Amino acid sequence: MLLSIRNLSKSFPGTLALDDVDFELRAGEVHALLGENGAGKSTLIKCLTGAYRRDSGEIRLEGNPISPASTSEAQELGIGTVYQEVNLLPNLTVAQNLTFGREPRRFGLVDGRAQRKMAQEMLSGYNLDIDVGRDLGAYSVAIQQIVAIARAVALSGKVLILDEPTASLDAAEVRMLFDVVRDLRDQGLGIVFVSHFLDQVFEICDRLTVLRNGRKITTEVVADLDRLTLIEHMLGRELEEATEHEAAQKDPHSRSRPELLRFEGIGRDGVVEPFDMTVHKGEVIGLAGLLGSGRTESAELMFGVRASQGGRTRDADGPVAHGNPREAIQSGFGFAPEDRKTDGIVADLSVRENIILALQAHRGWTRPIPRSEQNRLADEYIAKLDIRTSDAEKAIGDLSGGNQQKVVLARWLAMNPRFLILDEPTRGIDVGAHAEILRLIHEMTGQGMAVLVISSEFDELIAVADRVIVLRDRRHTGELSGSDVTSDAIVREIARDDADPRTQRGAA
Amino acid sequence: MKRSFRRVLPQLLTLAALMALVTLFFPQFLSIDYAGGRLSGPVIDVLKRGAPVALLAVGMTLVIATRGIDLSVGTIMAISGAVAAWALSSGWGAGPAVILAVGAGLVCGLWNGCLVAIVGIQPIVATLILMTSGRGIAQLITEGRILTFDAGPFAWLGSGILLGLPVPVFIWVLTAVGVAALMRRTALGLLVESIGINRSASALAGVNATVLLIAVYMASGLCAALAGIIATADIRGADANNAGLWLELDAILAVVIGGTSLLGGRFSVAASVLGAMIIQTIDTGILLAGFPSEYNLVIKAGLVLMILLIQSPNLVGHWHFLRHSLRRDPDASPRGAKS
Amino acid sequence: MKTTLLTTAAVMGLAAAASAQTVGFSQIGSESGWRAAETTLTRQQAEERGIDLRFSDAQQRQENQIAAIRSFVAQGVDAILLAPVVATGWDSVLEEAQEAEIPVVLLDRQVDSSEDLYLTAVGSDLVHEGEVAGQWLADTVGDQECRIVELQGTTGSSPAIDRATGFRNAIEGMDNLEIVRSQTGDFTRTGGKEVMESFLQAESGNEICALYAHNDDMALGAIQAITEAGMDPGEDILIVSIDAVPDIFQAMANGDANATVELTPNMAGPAFDALEAYWSDGTEPEKFIQTESTLYTQDDDPMAEYEARKDLGY
Structure with a gap:
C-alpha cells in the first residue's frame, strides 16, 4: 500500500470536519475522492499536504508513519498537489516555474541555459511542445495545469493529488490532461483525483472513495459501480440521476408563446458578431458552444456589461434599454455570472445582504428596505431554495459553492425579473444542489419568466432548455429545438460549422 | 444595539486601559474643573484636540470601506483653511467663509473621486497627486504667509465654548453621529460595503459604484474641510505649510485601530472616532507626562504597535491557543482534579 | 548714494562708469514667510543702492541654483548672491564663478566648500539669538524665582538645538x-x-x-x-x-508678548555693504558676517515695527 490513512479526525470550532476516516491509495491507481461540498474532501487533502494538523489518526506513506507540518514538508516526503487555480507564477517563464527553488546555478548566479534544459527534461514525458522560455501566463490553463503537474511529480514523485483539475478545461484539454494522468499512473504513481464531473471519474478512475458529512461511506472499484448507486452514496438518499433526467416538460412550441423581447443586431467587434435573438415568455433558451465561442460575451452584451455597437432591443411596448447593468435591471433583466467568486457573491456580506443587494440598489439608497422586510425576504428564499446556512446573518463566503449560487439566484428572484441570464449556473457545485437548481429553473419559467442558460455540459442544456442556440468562433451559428435538442445534435451542429467553408475567414 | 456595542468594545477597552496608563504618569489626568462656564481638564483637551483627526477618520472610514485610501485629507485641510482665512480677510462674514471652505473641500473630493472612479487611477496614487500639489494651491491662496484674521464668530468654531464644552467637540461628535446615521438608516452603508468587498459583483447587481465612489471621496473632502475650519479657527490663521501636515496618516491609523480592514468592506464610524481618541490620548498623554520631546514618536509608535498587536486576530488566535493549552495542562497532570 | 557709486566707478577707473552694477541672486524658493521677506528686502536694498538685481527662484532644487549661477556667469554679472538650498556640491560651480572673477556672497546658510571659493557669508548666529532671549529674561525677572x-x-533641527x-x-x-x-511645538x-x-x-x-518659544509662531499659538x-x-x-515676524509685534502692542529677538531677513544689506567695499578698493571682508540679533520689547514702539514689516511678505 502506497498511502494509508487510519482513523483520521479533524475538528474545527463547531464542526467535526473529518470523523474517523480511512483511506487507502495503491501505487499505480487513480483513486477518486468524491462527496458533496462540505463532505470533508478538502479537509482530508489539507491534512495530507500539511496545510492542517490532524487531531488524531495515522498517516503512513510506504509503511512509514508521517505527519507533514507544511506543504513543503509533504512535498519532500513525496506528496505533491495541483489545485484548480494553478498555484504557479504566471509572470515567470515556464522554466523558472518548473525549477523554482532549485535553479541550476553557475558561479552563484542562475544558469539560464541549464535551467531551460532542466525544464525541457522535466516536460519530456508530457507530449507538450511549448517554449519553456516564455511566460507561463501566455499558455492556456490546461498547459499551466500540466506544467504544475510536471513540477509536482518532479518534486514529490510518489503521490499526486489533483484537486478539481478539470473545472476550467474544455473537452479537448481534458483529454490531453487525462493522457498525462494515465501515463503517470502507468509509471507507478498513486493519484488522488477530486472532481465533480462523474463522467470523468468513470472515464479515468480505477477506484473511488465517497465521503459524506466528514465520514467515509465506501470505497469501491469503479468498474463494478453504476452511476445511480454512486450518487446514492454521495447524497445518502434515493435520487433519480439528476443529469440524465430527460426533460419531459420540454415544449417544442416554445416559440409560439407570446414574444417577450426581441434583440436585433447586438454585437461588438472582436467580441461577438452581431446576432438576433427572440425571447418568449416562459421559455428556457440554452447557449451551447466551446470555451471561447462567445457564450459569456453574448450574455454580457445583453446585460450591458459590455456595450453593444449598434443594434436595438424591443418588447411589446417599444424600445428596451440595456446599455449598462443598471439599465438592464431597470428593464427587468437579471444576470448570474459565470465566475461566482469574483462577479457574483459579495463574500463578506451576509446571506441576507446578498439576497437583498440588487433589490436595494434598484430602490435607491434613500429608500432602505426595512429590516423586517429584509429578514422576511431572506427567510423566504432560504426556505424556498433550500439554502443550507445556519442563519441568514452568516457571511456568504462561508457557504459551499452550491449554496452561494442559490443565494445569487435568490438575489435575482427577489427582483422578479422577466428575463434571467444564468452563466454556468451549476459549475463547481455538488450533485444535490445541481438538481435543485435545474428544478428551480423550471419553476421560474412556470411563472412566465424567460431564462437563458449558458452551460458547457450539454446534458444540462438538454435537461432544461426548450431550445438551444449554438455558438462557434464568436458567432451564433445554429439553433435546435424540441426533440432535436440532443447531445449528438449539439455536437454535430458545432462540428458542422467547423467544416462549413462559410465560416472560414473569407466572409469576415 | 447590542451588536454595535460589541463591535466597538475592543476600542473602548483600549481607550480605558490607555487612560489608566496615562493616569499612572500624570495623576490628574481624569480631573475636570468647572470654572467660568466651561469645563477644563486633560480629558476635555483630548476631546477638543482630537477633533481634526476624528473628523478625518470619519471620512477616511468611508473611503477605506470602498477599498480606497485618501492621502490628501491633510492637504485639503490646508486648502479649506486658506480659503476660509482668505474669505474672512477679504471682508466676508463667517457664514460665507464656512460655505466657501466646505465648498473647496467638496471640490477636492470630487477631483479625487473622478480620478478614482472614472479615470480608474489607484486611490493611493490618485490622492497622492492632490496631497503633494494641494499645499502649493493653499500657499497661492495665502500668498505664502500665515493669513490671520480677528477673533469673531469664525474663531468661535475653533475655540468657542458651548454648554461648557469646546465647540470642536460638538462638530466632530455631530458629524460622526450624522454620518453613522446616514450610513445605517439608509442603504448607503450596505452599498458602500458591498462595492468595497466586490466592486464588480456589486456593479452587476445594479449598484452604481461610480457615483458612490465619487460621493465617498466627496464626503472625505467635506470632513477634511470641517477639520481645516477647526484648525484654522483655533489659531485664527491659515498656515498653508503646516495645517494638517501628516494628519492623513493619523486618520488612517485611527481607522485601522478602529478595526476597519484596509482591504475594504465592513466598517464602523464609531470605532474609527474612538481610534482617533485613542491616538489623541497618546499624544496628550505624552505631552502631560513631560518626557523629553525626542521620545515622543518612539513612545507613540510603541503604544500604537502594542494596540495593533493586541487587536490583531492572529494574536488573539495564539492567545486562545495559549490559554487553551495552559488550561489543559493541570488536567493532564495527575493532581488535576478540576474536571 | 549715486555719488558713492560714481566715486567708486571713478576710483576703479572703469569705462562703464555710469552704468549700474549688476548682481545675480539665486534664492532657494518661497517656502516660508521669512524667506519671502528676505527676497523682498533684497530687492528693496538693491533698488535703494541702484543695483540691477537679477532674481532666480530655485524652487528648492540645487540643480536650478547651479543652472542659475552658470547663467549669471555667462551674463557677466558683477557679483552673485547665493542662498544655498543644501551645503554640499557647490565646488565646481563656485570655481567657474571664481575663474570669471565674479565674487560670490552666501546668504543665510553655509556651504562646505573651501573658503577661497566665496567672498563672504552673511548669516545669523542661532546660539547667540538664544542667548539674547535668555539674557533678557534673566535681566527682567532679576532675583525672583x-x-x-x-x-x-x-526635534533635531539645528535652530531648535542652537536656540535651546x-x-x-x-x-x-x-x-x-x-x-x-x-x-x-514643531515651529507651528x-x-x-x-x-x-x-x-x-x-x-x-x-x-x-515665563515662556520661551523657539519661534514667534509657537509663541502666538x-x-x-x-x-x-x-x-x-x-x-x-512672560513671553x-x-x-520678529510682524504678528508678534502686534501681540506686543496688545501687551500679550514681551520680547522677541530678530532673525533679520535683511541679509542683503550687509552683503551689499561688503560688495561695495570690495568693488571700490578690493577690501576682502571677513569670511563670516554675523547679522545683528536685535532685541525688541514692548518699549520699542511695536506698532511701528509691525507697520514696517507687514508688507515684506512674511
Whole structure:
C-alpha cells in the first residue's frame, strides 16, 4: 500500500470536519475522492499536504508513519498537489516555474541555459511542445495545469493529488490532461483525483472513495459501480440521476408563446458578431458552444456589461434599454455570472445582504428596505431554495459553492425579473444542489419568466432548455429545438460549422 | 444595539486601559474643573484636540470601506483653511467663509473621486497627486504667509465654548453621529460595503459604484474641510505649510485601530472616532507626562504597535491557543482534579 | 548714494562708469514667510543702492541654483548672491564663478566648500539669538524665582538645538531660573497652542512664570492657549520668542508678548555693504558676517515695527 490513512479526525470550532476516516491509495491507481461540498474532501487533502494538523489518526506513506507540518514538508516526503487555480507564477517563464527553488546555478548566479534544459527534461514525458522560455501566463490553463503537474511529480514523485483539475478545461484539454494522468499512473504513481464531473471519474478512475458529512461511506472499484448507486452514496438518499433526467416538460412550441423581447443586431467587434435573438415568455433558451465561442460575451452584451455597437432591443411596448447593468435591471433583466467568486457573491456580506443587494440598489439608497422586510425576504428564499446556512446573518463566503449560487439566484428572484441570464449556473457545485437548481429553473419559467442558460455540459442544456442556440468562433451559428435538442445534435451542429467553408475567414 | 456595542468594545477597552496608563504618569489626568462656564481638564483637551483627526477618520472610514485610501485629507485641510482665512480677510462674514471652505473641500473630493472612479487611477496614487500639489494651491491662496484674521464668530468654531464644552467637540461628535446615521438608516452603508468587498459583483447587481465612489471621496473632502475650519479657527490663521501636515496618516491609523480592514468592506464610524481618541490620548498623554520631546514618536509608535498587536486576530488566535493549552495542562497532570 | 557709486566707478577707473552694477541672486524658493521677506528686502536694498538685481527662484532644487549661477556667469554679472538650498556640491560651480572673477556672497546658510571659493557669508548666529532671549529674561525677572516652560522647534533641527543651547548658556548659574518643561511645538502655531495647553494643565498655570518659544509662531499659538485658559499672557506669564515676524509685534502692542529677538531677513544689506567695499578698493571682508540679533520689547514702539514689516511678505 502506497498511502494509508487510519482513523483520521479533524475538528474545527463547531464542526467535526473529518470523523474517523480511512483511506487507502495503491501505487499505480487513480483513486477518486468524491462527496458533496462540505463532505470533508478538502479537509482530508489539507491534512495530507500539511496545510492542517490532524487531531488524531495515522498517516503512513510506504509503511512509514508521517505527519507533514507544511506543504513543503509533504512535498519532500513525496506528496505533491495541483489545485484548480494553478498555484504557479504566471509572470515567470515556464522554466523558472518548473525549477523554482532549485535553479541550476553557475558561479552563484542562475544558469539560464541549464535551467531551460532542466525544464525541457522535466516536460519530456508530457507530449507538450511549448517554449519553456516564455511566460507561463501566455499558455492556456490546461498547459499551466500540466506544467504544475510536471513540477509536482518532479518534486514529490510518489503521490499526486489533483484537486478539481478539470473545472476550467474544455473537452479537448481534458483529454490531453487525462493522457498525462494515465501515463503517470502507468509509471507507478498513486493519484488522488477530486472532481465533480462523474463522467470523468468513470472515464479515468480505477477506484473511488465517497465521503459524506466528514465520514467515509465506501470505497469501491469503479468498474463494478453504476452511476445511480454512486450518487446514492454521495447524497445518502434515493435520487433519480439528476443529469440524465430527460426533460419531459420540454415544449417544442416554445416559440409560439407570446414574444417577450426581441434583440436585433447586438454585437461588438472582436467580441461577438452581431446576432438576433427572440425571447418568449416562459421559455428556457440554452447557449451551447466551446470555451471561447462567445457564450459569456453574448450574455454580457445583453446585460450591458459590455456595450453593444449598434443594434436595438424591443418588447411589446417599444424600445428596451440595456446599455449598462443598471439599465438592464431597470428593464427587468437579471444576470448570474459565470465566475461566482469574483462577479457574483459579495463574500463578506451576509446571506441576507446578498439576497437583498440588487433589490436595494434598484430602490435607491434613500429608500432602505426595512429590516423586517429584509429578514422576511431572506427567510423566504432560504426556505424556498433550500439554502443550507445556519442563519441568514452568516457571511456568504462561508457557504459551499452550491449554496452561494442559490443565494445569487435568490438575489435575482427577489427582483422578479422577466428575463434571467444564468452563466454556468451549476459549475463547481455538488450533485444535490445541481438538481435543485435545474428544478428551480423550471419553476421560474412556470411563472412566465424567460431564462437563458449558458452551460458547457450539454446534458444540462438538454435537461432544461426548450431550445438551444449554438455558438462557434464568436458567432451564433445554429439553433435546435424540441426533440432535436440532443447531445449528438449539439455536437454535430458545432462540428458542422467547423467544416462549413462559410465560416472560414473569407466572409469576415 | 447590542451588536454595535460589541463591535466597538475592543476600542473602548483600549481607550480605558490607555487612560489608566496615562493616569499612572500624570495623576490628574481624569480631573475636570468647572470654572467660568466651561469645563477644563486633560480629558476635555483630548476631546477638543482630537477633533481634526476624528473628523478625518470619519471620512477616511468611508473611503477605506470602498477599498480606497485618501492621502490628501491633510492637504485639503490646508486648502479649506486658506480659503476660509482668505474669505474672512477679504471682508466676508463667517457664514460665507464656512460655505466657501466646505465648498473647496467638496471640490477636492470630487477631483479625487473622478480620478478614482472614472479615470480608474489607484486611490493611493490618485490622492497622492492632490496631497503633494494641494499645499502649493493653499500657499497661492495665502500668498505664502500665515493669513490671520480677528477673533469673531469664525474663531468661535475653533475655540468657542458651548454648554461648557469646546465647540470642536460638538462638530466632530455631530458629524460622526450624522454620518453613522446616514450610513445605517439608509442603504448607503450596505452599498458602500458591498462595492468595497466586490466592486464588480456589486456593479452587476445594479449598484452604481461610480457615483458612490465619487460621493465617498466627496464626503472625505467635506470632513477634511470641517477639520481645516477647526484648525484654522483655533489659531485664527491659515498656515498653508503646516495645517494638517501628516494628519492623513493619523486618520488612517485611527481607522485601522478602529478595526476597519484596509482591504475594504465592513466598517464602523464609531470605532474609527474612538481610534482617533485613542491616538489623541497618546499624544496628550505624552505631552502631560513631560518626557523629553525626542521620545515622543518612539513612545507613540510603541503604544500604537502594542494596540495593533493586541487587536490583531492572529494574536488573539495564539492567545486562545495559549490559554487553551495552559488550561489543559493541570488536567493532564495527575493532581488535576478540576474536571 | 549715486555719488558713492560714481566715486567708486571713478576710483576703479572703469569705462562703464555710469552704468549700474549688476548682481545675480539665486534664492532657494518661497517656502516660508521669512524667506519671502528676505527676497523682498533684497530687492528693496538693491533698488535703494541702484543695483540691477537679477532674481532666480530655485524652487528648492540645487540643480536650478547651479543652472542659475552658470547663467549669471555667462551674463557677466558683477557679483552673485547665493542662498544655498543644501551645503554640499557647490565646488565646481563656485570655481567657474571664481575663474570669471565674479565674487560670490552666501546668504543665510553655509556651504562646505573651501573658503577661497566665496567672498563672504552673511548669516545669523542661532546660539547667540538664544542667548539674547535668555539674557533678557534673566535681566527682567532679576532675583525672583521663575519657572520657565520652553516650546522647542522641530526635534533635531539645528535652530531648535542652537536656540535651546543659547538660552541655557544665558541662564546658567542663575539658581532662581529653572526650565520646568520643555516640549516640541514643531515651529507651528497649532503645535505651540496644543503644547502650551498641556503645560498649563501639567503645571497648573499660575506656577509658570515665563515662556520661551523657539519661534514667534509657537509663541502666538501659546498666547491664545493662555488667554483661553483665563490668564493674561504678557502679565501672568512672560513671553519671549525669536524671529520678529510682524504678528508678534502686534501681540506686543496688545501687551500679550514681551520680547522677541530678530532673525533679520535683511541679509542683503550687509552683503551689499561688503560688495561695495570690495568693488571700490578690493577690501576682502571677513569670511563670516554675523547679522545683528536685535532685541525688541514692548518699549520699542511695536506698532511701528509691525507697520514696517507687514508688507515684506512674511
